[in-house]
Amino acid sequence: MQDQESERWDDVRVFLEAYRLLSLGMAASRLGVDTSTVSRRLAALERRLGVRLFARSREGLLRTVAAEQLFEAAEAMEAAHARLSRDASSVEANAEGTVRLTLDPGLAEFFVAPALARFRAKHPRIDLELDASPIPRDLRRREADLALRSSKLAGSDLVTTKISVETWMAVGAPTLIGRLGALSSWDAAPWITWDRDMSSYAPAQWIAKHAPRAPTPLRTSHFASQIVAAEAGLGLALLPAPYARRPTLERARTTRALAASVESWPRSELWLVAPRILRDVPRVAAVWTFLVEEMRAIVGSSTSRARGR
Incomplete structure (x- = not known):
């Protein structure tokens, strides 16, 4: 059960990085994994939610309406995870966006x-x-x-x-x-x-x-x-x-x-x-x-x- 929860949090982390950077490669670099892992995690999250989160283009990723709606809840989950872990350094590392x-x-x-x-x-x-x-x-x-x-x-x-x-x-x-x-x-x-x-x-x-x-x-x-x-x-x-x-x-x-x-x-x-x-x-x-x-x-x-x- 704990492994499943960890995997789901990893999927959310991947989603957040992809949402913010609009690039599979840049998200992979930020997370320290390869591009195929990011793509696989996003696909798993999309299957679980039953929605499409990103469209691919030559310029990178394009956010869908579903991604826009999910972003706030994903950030809240990120904040809760930071509080739970009490890891101030991870909060600083993730402090990005507008x-x-x-x-x-x-x-x-x-x-x-x-x-x-x-x-x-x-x-x-x-x-x-x-x-x-x-x-x-x-x-x-x-x-x-x-x-x-x-x-x-x-x-x-x-x-x-x-x-x-x-x-x-x-x-x-x-x-x-x-x-x-x-x-x-x-x-x-x-x-x-x-x-x-x-x-x-x-x-x-x-x-x-x-x-x-x-x-x-x-x-x-x-x-x-x-x-x-x-x-x-x-x-x-x-x-x-x-x-x-x-x-x-x-x-x-x-x-x-x-x-x-x-x-x-x-x-x-x-x-x-x-x-x-x-x-x-x-x-x-x-x-x-x-x-x-x-x-x-x-x-x-x-x-x-x-x-x-």
Whole structure:
């Protein structure tokens, strides 16, 4: 019985390599067997399932609809086998393929994209697709493999971990901060704020409440534009703490008169989310681990730096 289970797992391994590489020869080389063995294993799997998984062409293998449908279950089996064997090296060896990550544009541009060279050096066989959009994607419908989100998603079919709790703070270009001095009223500073489509957003509401008569030289819901404008000295912007570590921005100086409003700065959470069935798939697990380590290092660094100002 154990031998039969081992043979079936070997067939699934062959299927995964053939699916990913679309070549019998390359799959055989990766598995350390000859091409005839790969062909025989695939044929055995097709007979057992009663479907055709690949069509042959001069360019290599062509996936059938049945292969596309089987791939997710095969990856889940691969992940379960890696957990069972507790072999971290095999997980690293099998970490390959494409992972689609959905996240806010600001996170993508300022934190994730700059870290991708380090990720690629560690996982050269994983390709990342960044869906940098404020529009939420449905992980249950496989619109993405992973998500960095500001709210926790509930459901037994999802796995989540909290990356951080971030405090937003008023920041601006050092020249502007120096010119403004210690503020006794938020109305005394020019503000970069959110456009009307984001008026219900907590940071926008904070500015509307505490700086109702302040000049607003720019309203935009494009986060990167807010940051660039603040760096250029156009006005103060309310940004999450990780952005305060940028050398081109400095926290606003305040007097005791603004102590209560500073204490009421908005807070937001950052969560990493994945479908449960994909969480331990090697390619997804590799990205998950990297994002947790990378984002927590960034948040920890920015928080200590912001507190030191």
